[in-house]
Amino acid sequence: MTSHQQAVDALRDLLGDRLSTGPSILDLHGRDAAYSTPRAPDAVAFPDSTEEVSEIVRICARHGCPVVPFGIGSSLEGHVIPVQGGISLDMSRMNRVLKVNERDLDAVVQPGVTRTQLNRELRATGLMFTVDPGADATLGGMASTRASGTNAVRYGTMRENVLALTVVLPDGRIIRTGSRARKSSAGYDLTHLFVGAEGTLGIITELTVRLFGVPERIHAATCAFEDVESAVDTVILAIQSGLPMARIELLDDFQMKGMNLLSPELDLPEKPHLFLEFHGTEAGVGEQVETFRDIAEAHGVSDFRTATRTEDRNRLWEARHNAYFAAKALMPGCSAVLTDCCVPISALAECIARAKSEIASSGLIAPIVGHVGDGNFHLSILIDPENPDDFARAKDLATRINAAALDLGGTVTGEHGVGTGKMRYMRAEHGEGWDLMAQIKRAIDPANIMNPGKIVEA
Amino acid sequence: MTSHQQAVDALRDLLGDRLSTGPSILDLHGRDAAYSTPRAPDAVAFPDSTEEVSEIVRICARHGCPVVPFGIGSSLEGHVIPVQGGISLDMSRMNRVLKVNERDLDAVVQPGVTRTQLNRELRATGLMFTVDPGADATLGGMASTRASGTNAVRYGTMRENVLALTVVLPDGRIIRTGSRARKSSAGYDLTHLFVGAEGTLGIITELTVRLFGVPERIHAATCAFEDVESAVDTVILAIQSGLPMARIELLDDFQMKGMNLLSPELDLPEKPHLFLEFHGTEAGVGEQVETFRDIAEAHGVSDFRTATRTEDRNRLWEARHNAYFAAKALMPGCSAVLTDCCVPISALAECIARAKSEIASSGLIAPIVGHVGDGNFHLSILIDPENPDDFARAKDLATRINAAALDLGGTVTGEHGVGTGKMRYMRAEHGEGWDLMAQIKRAIDPANIMNPGKIVEA
Ligand SMILES: Cc1cc2nc3c(=O)[nH]c(=O)nc-3n(C[C@H](O)[C@H](O)[C@H](O)COP(=O)(O)OP(=O)(O)OC[C@H]3O[C@@H](n4cnc5c(N)ncnc54)[C@H](O)[C@@H]3O)c2cc1C
Ligand SMILES: Cc1cc2nc3c(=O)[nH]c(=O)nc-3n(C[C@H](O)[C@H](O)[C@H](O)COP(=O)(O)OP(=O)(O)OC[C@H]3O[C@@H](n4cnc5c(N)ncnc54)[C@H](O)[C@@H]3O)c2cc1C
Numbered sequence: 001m002t003s004h005q006q007a008v009d010a011l012r013d014l015l016g017d018r019l020s021t022g023p024s025i026l027d028l029h030g031r032d033a034a035y036s037t038p039r040a041p042d043a044v045a046f047p048d049s050t051e052e053v054s055e056i057v058r059i060c061a062r063h064g065c066p067v068v069p070f071g072i073g074s075s076l077e078g079h080v081i082p083v084q085g086g087i088s089l090d091m092s093r094m095n096r097v098l099k100v101n102e103r104d105l106d107a108v109v110q111p112g113v114t115r116t117q118l119n120r121e122l123r124a125t126g127l128m129f130t131v132d133p134g135a136d137a138t139l140g141g142m143a144s145t146r147a148s149g150t151n152a153v154r155y156g157t158m159r160e161n162v163l164a165l166t167v168v169l170p171d172g173r174i175i176r177t178g179s180r181a182r183k184s185s186a187g188y189d190l191t192h193l194f195v196g197a198e199g200t201l202g203i204i205t206e207l208t209v210r211l212f213g214v215p216e217r218i219h220a221a222t223c224a225f226e227d228v229e230s231a232v233d234t235v236i237l238a239i240q241s242g243l244p245m246a247r248i249e250l251l252d253d254f255q256m257k258g259m260n261l262l263s264p265e266l267d268l269p270e271k272p273h274l275f276l277e278f279h280g281t282e283a284g285v286g287e288q289v290e291t292f293r294d295i296a297e298a299h300g301v302s303d304f305r306t307a308t309r310t311e312d313r314n315r316l317w318e319a320r321h322n323a324y325f326a327a328k329a330l331m332p333g334c335s336a337v338l339t340d341c342c343v344p345i346s347a348l349a350e351c352i353a354r355a356k357s358e359i360a361s362s363g364l365i366a367p368i369v370g371h372v373g374d375g376n377f378h379l380s381i382l383i384d385p386e387n388p389d390d391f392a393r394a395k396d397l398a399t400r401i402n403a404a405a406l407d408l409g410g411t412v413t414g415e416h417g418v419g420t421g422k423m424r425y426m427r428a429e430h431g432e433g434w435d436l437m438a439q440i441k442r443a444i445d446p447a448n449i450m451n452p453g454k455i456v457e458a
Numbered sequence: 459m460t461s462h463q464q465a466v467d468a469l470r471d472l473l474g475d476r477l478s479t480g481p482s483i484l485d486l487h488g489r490d491a492a493y494s495t496p497r498a499p500d501a502v503a504f505p506d507s508t509e510e511v512s513e514i515v516r517i518c519a520r521h522g523c524p525v526v527p528f529g530i531g532s533s534l535e536g537h538v539i540p541v542q543g544g545i546s547l548d549m550s551r552m553n554r555v556l557k558v559n560e561r562d563l564d565a566v567v568q569p570g571v572t573r574t575q576l577n578r579e580l581r582a583t584g585l586m587f588t589v590d591p592g593a594d595a596t597l598g599g600m601a602s603t604r605a606s607g608t609n610a611v612r613y614g615t616m617r618e619n620v621l622a623l624t625v626v627l628p629d630g631r632i633i634r635t636g637s638r639a640r641k642s643s644a645g646y647d648l649t650h651l652f653v654g655a656e657g658t659l660g661i662i663t664e665l666t667v668r669l670f671g672v673p674e675r676i677h678a679a680t681c682a683f684e685d686v687e688s689a690v691d692t693v694i695l696a697i698q699s700g701l702p703m704a705r706i707e708l709l710d711d712f713q714m715k716g717m718n719l720l721s722p723e724l725d726l727p728e729k730p731h732l733f734l735e736f737h738g739t740e741a742g743v744g745e746q747v748e749t750f751r752d753i754a755e756a757h758g759v760s761d762f763r764t765a766t767r768t769e770d771r772n773r774l775w776e777a778r779h780n781a782y783f784a785a786k787a788l789m790p791g792c793s794a795v796l797t798d799c800c801v802p803i804s805a806l807a808e809c810i811a812r813a814k815s816e817i818a819s820s821g822l823i824a825p826i827v828g829h830v831g832d833g834n835f836h837l838s839i840l841i842d843p844e845n846p847d848d849f850a851r852a853k854d855l856a857t858r859i860n861a862a863a864l865d866l867g868g869t870v871t872g873e874h875g876v877g878t879g880k881m882r883y884m885r886a887e888h889g890e891g892w893d894l895m896a897q898i899k900r901a902i903d904p905a906n907i908m909n910p911g912k913i914v915e916a
Contacts, residue, residue, distance in 0.1 A: 103698055103804035115653040146643040157641050160618065175891040181800040182832045183615050184869035185604040185654055186887055187876055187913050188895045192650035196643055240561055242671040284742055342639040346561035376639045411642035418645055431645055433633040436902070437646045443901030444894070455645050 004042045004085055007065035011045055011087065014055055018046040018093070029070055029080065029088035033135065035335050035383075035391075036078030036421060037241025041068065041088035050174055050205040051164055057203065058172035060087055060449055067170075068451045069199035071141025072114070074133070076338055077419025079145065079198055083453040089203060091140050094255055097121045098206070105211045106163060106180055111204050118209075123324050127211040133415070134321040140204045145417035146196035150320060153239070153373030154246045154279065155212060157415065162195050166206035170445040180208055189364035193440075198417055199451040200458075215279035219289060220247075220313040223296055224271040224303040228252050228356065228368070231272045232349045237370045238292055239345050245292075245373055247277035249320055254367035258326035263319040269303055274372075275320055275341045277313075327367040327380035335385040337394040340422075341405035342376040342414025352377060354404045362397045364390075376414035403428075418455045426455075462543055465523035466501045467596040468864045469545065473514055476504040476551070487528055487538070487546035491593065493793050493841075493849075494536035494879060499526065499546035506551055508624055508632055508663040515661065516630035518545055518907055525628075526909045527657035529599025530572070532591070534796055535877025536679045537603065537656055541911040547661060549598050556664070563669045564621060566639055569598025570660050588613035591873070592779040598662045599628070602697075603875040604654035608778060611831030612704045612737065613670060615873065624664035628814050628903040638666055651898075656875055657909040659902050673737035676704075677747060678771040681754055682761040683728040686710050686814065686826070689730045692757045693830045696750055697803050703750075703831055705735035706776055712825035716784035721777040727761055732830075733778055735771075785825040785838035793843040795852040798880075799863035800834040800872025812862045813837060820855045822848075834872035861886075876913045884913075 012019045021043045030040035042065075047053045060067045066086025073080050082088055095112035102125050109118060114136045118129045131142060132149035141147075143165070148157035157162070164178035167190075177190035194201060226232040228250070235248055251259065251273045260270060270359075274296075278288045293304065307313050319326070328334055343351045352368065359366045360377070370377025381397055383390035402412040402425055412425040426434045438456040441448075448458045470477045478484075479501045488498035500523075505511045518525045524544025531538045540546055553570035560583050567576060572594045576587045589600060590607035599605075601623070606615035613619070622636035625648075635648035652659060683689040686708070693706055709717065709731045718728060733753075736746045751762065765771050777784070786792055801809045810826065817824045817837070828835025839855055841848035860870040860883055870883040882891045896914040900906075906916045 001565070040771075101802065101804065103694070104802040105698070106802075146641075148641055150640065158639070159647070169894065173890050175894055176889065177891055179867060179869050179887075180802040181868040181872065182646075183604075183606055183617070183800055183834065183836075183872050184744045184805070184871050185798075185873050185875040186880070187654070187884060187892070188898060189604075189617070189647075189650045189654055189660075190891055190894060192647045193898075196647055201646075215700075236561075237595075240563070242673075281742075281745055283745060287739055287741060339722050340643075342641055344559065344562040344564075344638040345640070346559065376641065382505065409637060410639040411637050413643045414639065414641050415643050417643040422644070426645060429637075431634065432631050433635055433648055434645070435631075436627065436633055436648060439901050440898060442647060442652075443897050 002189055003063040004065045006064035007060050007087065008043045010059045011043065011056060014059065015045055020044045026266070029073070029090065030082065031079050032076060032078055033074045034076040035337055036081055039081055039083060041082040042085050044088045046090050046093050050168065053168045053203050053205050054174050056174045057168055057170065061171055061447060064447060064449065065388050066449050066452050069140065072135070072140035074135035074137050075141065075145055075419060076416045077421035079417060079419035083420060091138060091354065094205065097192065100125060101180070102127065104180060106208055107211055108206065108208050109139055110206060111138060113139050115139065115142065122211065126214050128214050129209060129211055131158055131161055134324055139207050139209065143195050143204055143207055144198050146351045146415065148371065148415040150247045150317065150371060152371060153248060154244060158195055159192065161210045162191060163210060164208035165191055165194055165204050167194050167202040167204055169202045170447065170450045178386045196417070198419065198454050200441060200455050201450060202291065217280060217282050217285045218313065219278045219285050220306050220307040220316055221276045221388055222268060222316065223301045224269050224273050224274055226271065226300055228272045228352060229349060230299040231274050232352055232372065234274065234296045234301070236345055236348060237295045243288055243291055245276065246279040247275065248369065248373040249275040250370045250372040250377060251323065252368040254330065254365065255323060255327060255369045256314060258367055259319055259323065260329045260404065261329040262322060262326040266319055275316060286330050293314055323369045324380060330365060330367065334382040337381040337383060337398055338416065339379045339398050339401050340413045340416040341401060341410055342374060343405050343410030345375045347408035347410065348372060348375050351404055351408050351410065355379060355401045358397055358400045361456060363395055364393060366397065367416065374414065375410065420454060461521040462500045462523045465521035465545065468517045469501065469514060470501055472517065472752045473503055478502045482705050486533070487548065490534060490536055490538050491532045491538050492534040493795055494539055497539055497541060499540040500543050502546045502548050504505045504548050504551050507646065508626065511626045511663050512630045512632050515626050515628065519629055519905060520817050522905060522907065524907050524910050525805065527598070527602065527661050529570070529596030532593035532595050533599065533603055534874050535879035537875060537912060541878060549596060552663065559638070559793035560585065562638060562744050564666055565662065565669055566666050568664060569596060569599055571597050573597065573600065578759070584672050586672050587667060587669055589616055589619055591865065592782055597667065601653050601662055601665055601752060602656050604873065605855040606829065608705045608707055608775065608829060610829060611706060612702060616653055617650065620649060620665055621668060622666035623649055623652055623662050625652050625660040625662055627660045628905065653877070656877065656912050658899060659908060662852040675738060675740050675743045677736045677743045678758060678765040678774055679734045680731055680763050682727050682731050684729065684758055686730045686810060687696060687807060688757040689732050689829065690810055692732065692754045692759070694803055694806060695753045697831055701746055701749055703734065704737040705733065706831040707733040708826065708828045708830040708835060709733065709781065709847065710826040712823065713781060713785060713790065713827045716788045716825055717777055719783070719787040720780060723773065724777055733774060764886045780840060781827045786840065788823060788825065789840045792840045795839040795841060795856055796874065797837045797856050797859050798871045798874040799859060799868055800832060801863050801866045801868030802832045805866035805868065806830060806833050809862055809866050809868065810835060810905065812860045816855055816858045820851055822851060822855060824855065832872065833868065878912060
């Protein structure tokens with residue numbers, strides 16, 4: 001009997017039918033939302049509590065069996081795939097909002113709570129949780145990939161929005177990091193070590209996250225430009241002039257074409273667009289919109305449409321959140337290779353220009369969409385999954401664009417994370433810093449059981 | 459010859475007269491700005507470059523000789539005191555602003571640059587660096603203590619304001635962490651690991667920090683209340699209602715008495731005060747001030763004075779930055795034991811109430827001042843340095859107040875850091891998380907040469 005099998009048997013004693021080896025469950029936990037080679041886990045465990053997670057980890061540690069945390073599996077770089085087999089730890093049953101501290105603008109949640117669930121439960125409070133990746137991801141998964149979304153330019157990413165964590169370490173110890181105090185200088189910043197660690201250092205079993213008051217006034221808008229350059233220059237100037245944009249998203253003409261296929265009700269011209277949102281007081285939002293329009297008009301904006309009714313706004317942002325699927329709609333049956341560069345805002349125009357010229361010479365279709373207020377944009381490079389040549393060309397295109405981002409002082413991943421897919425860039429991005437990451441991994445997880453094969457070579 | 463002496467000899471060959479063993483230099487590098495037992499280093503090194511710091515560290519590592527980084531020594535918990543002897547590494551010669559990226563709102567600086575120096579060099583740009591501890595500290599020291607100041611409620615602490623670092627590791631390797639991109643998910647967050655590490659994991663030799671545009675309109679104000687409770691309740695309501703206060707500082711009646719001794723030109727009534735600042739557009743600031751006044755009036759505010767002229771504002775904040783010395787002016791010749799609690803804002807009133815009742819029963823004088831918008835406040839517990847009984851009572855008072863802060867879900871240090879002075883609280887605050895910190899320390903600095911005896915027991 002293999003050591004994995006021994007772990008599975010011991011876990012069955014602990015969990016009963018909350019340990020599954022059903023083929024469809026295994027299959028579901030062996031793939032992610034993008035283009036990685038699937039591999040099924042030996043079993044999927046569905047824990048109910050922090051203490052149970054600790055028990056599970058102790059059992060797996062005893063048998064040297066890998067543990068791969070699983071939120072909803074919406075990550076895009078092979079994160080959740082158990083490349084060395086082992087246990088997929090599905091957090092979906094730990095999905096309760098434990099406490100909303102309205103007076104402190106924070107909430108304590110279990111890791112399986114999703115972003116839309118949390119906002120639904122907050123509805124009566126006048127508060128909101130702001131981080132919004134396109135997928136309805138879990139907060140544990142989002143913390144672990146250091147996720148962000150359309151609001152990050154104003155309200156920050158998971159890096160800024162996680163205040164405290166409960167974590168089960170690879171030896172089963174349970175620790176609490178951070179506190180509900182807004183700042184602290186009490187030693188090493190363990191919270192930020194686990195945020196973005198992709199489950200390689202431990203399992204997050206509880207999170208305290210920041211909330212914000214729903215602004216008095218919300219004003220959404222879309223506007224079209226003749227070319228991507230004009231749209232990007234508008235963004236750069238808006239950010240540099242200190243406009244507190246709540247959302248400022250770029251969609252190029254290809255992306256808009258896909259969007260019209262998927263969300264025809266929006267009926268927007270197939271030109272490069274910015275999708276915008278302004279938050280503030282009545283007067284403040286008025287000022288912001290005016291300043292923004294002045295900047296946009298200097299860059300030849302056309303078709304400035306506003307959406308102030310809640311349902312119109314929701315429709316707009318739902319379409320934006322589905323941008324990945326809209327891009328894929330351009331080529332039925334396609335797969336997509338994604339890039340996730342993020343550069344200093346001053347380099348954004350240059351980086352996108354280089355990307356566009358690389359796309360042109362590749363002959364591939366690759367719509368561009370991005371959280372451009374942060375300097376972050378994605379290509380969805382569309383490929384025929386049956387055509388291995390397509391995949392090679394897409395990887396080559398991604399490599400060139402990532403090299404450009406590093407060359408311009410940026411990062412190859414603004415928000416998706418490393419998983420297995422982006423490991424090949426880590427040496428170029430971090431130099432010897434990558435070795436230090438591996439040193440930390442080995443110190444915390446010497447047996448390398450926590451999501452092995454991701455982020456570092458341990 | 460001891461190993462420390464061997465290191466000193468080798469360093470002299472490298473540095474010439476930039477290695478000092480002069481008694482007054484040693485003395486200066488063997489004490490901090492508060493109440494810790496002095497101990498001189500074996501020598502003080504004044505490096506000029508990252509490469510030289512790396513050389514120094516390699517030499518010290520070879521001889522097992524401690525290295526204690528030194529900014530300007532304004533920290534308050536014994537941080538810079540070489541408790542095991544060794545080399546004090548004075549960063550004051552590495553004091554150049556290397557680059558201001560106006561279009562990206564960031565600056566690259568050497569660690570010996572001070573906060574006022576950076577702002578002086580930024581004057582022509584319309585940009586500002588916002589973190590402002592009372593002392594004119596170095597940015598390397600501020601990053602290493604995760605410092606904050608009066609603006610943190612709006613612009614964040616060093617945690618939010620450091621984007622990237624160059625660090626010399628305990629074995630001499632040089633790494634770069636982070637990048638100038640505003641966000642990244644490329645692996646473990648090494649930047650945040652070094653921010654707040656108090657020189658125990660390596661030496662920061664370059665920092666990229668965030669800048670903000672100087673707001674169109676700045677409006678400062680002071681206002682008095684009948685009691686501390688009313689002032690604190692005003693703060694809590696202002697923060698909870700989402701007012702984007704740029705500064706909101708509490709000074710109790712004792713603190714105001716001291717301030718009138720040190721800064722009589724302010725001529726403010728000796729009642730509990732809030733010192734305020736509002737940043738924004740002309741219209742935005744008008745709105746903010748109005749909303750704030752409504753809240754304050756509901757809490758019996760009196761003597762609302764505004765300061766819009768730059769020189770009046772500067773005078774006000776200079777007085778605030780000297781609050782520590784103002785407190786000490788109440789008892790000529792005294793020393794002070796400081797507390798630095800930070801609690802969730804909903805617990806602030808309760809925590810300050812408990813502190814005041816503990817002060818009353820202690821019979822000691824302990825003015826209260828604080829960055830209350832963050833839930834952070836300080837007691838300066840005044841003691842006669844000749845009277846050991848005073849010191850014991852002060853420590854006892856501090857212990858009780860820190861216990862209250864932990865009990866209320868807070869931290870014993872919101873911004874000053876651990877050093878040696880706050881180590882005795884770490885177990886209570888972090889539980890087994892403190893062991894994890896020690897594990898990380900041992901992984902990165904196995905020989906324990908970087909500022910040994912601080913934060914963790916390695
Ligand atoms: C259509 C679409 C749009 C997207 N848009 C965005 C976007 O705008 N911004 C963005 O940042 N991402 C985006 N993503 C990617 C994805 O949604 C994020 O990476 C998200 O954070 C993943 O959350 P999840 O719950 O699906 O986690 P999973 O994919 O299940 O897991 C992600 C990683 O975290 C680990 N993990 C999960 N839970 C825990 C836990 N409790 N403790 C420790 N480790 C854990 C896993 O092991 C894995 O390494 C998008 C994905 C899709 C499909
Ligand atoms: C009057 C007064 C008011 C104050 N007000 C505040 C306040 O409002 N907020 C606040 O946060 N603090 C405050 N402080 C405390 C102090 O100013 C801060 O802790 C500051 O960050 C220390 O900076 P420094 O340059 O003096 O560092 P130092 O005291 O020289 O060093 C601090 C720590 O950082 C390490 N260190 C220094 N440079 C480096 C480097 N380059 N690389 C690695 N490690 C390094 C040292 O080893 C030490 O552990 C105040 C102090 C005084 C005296």
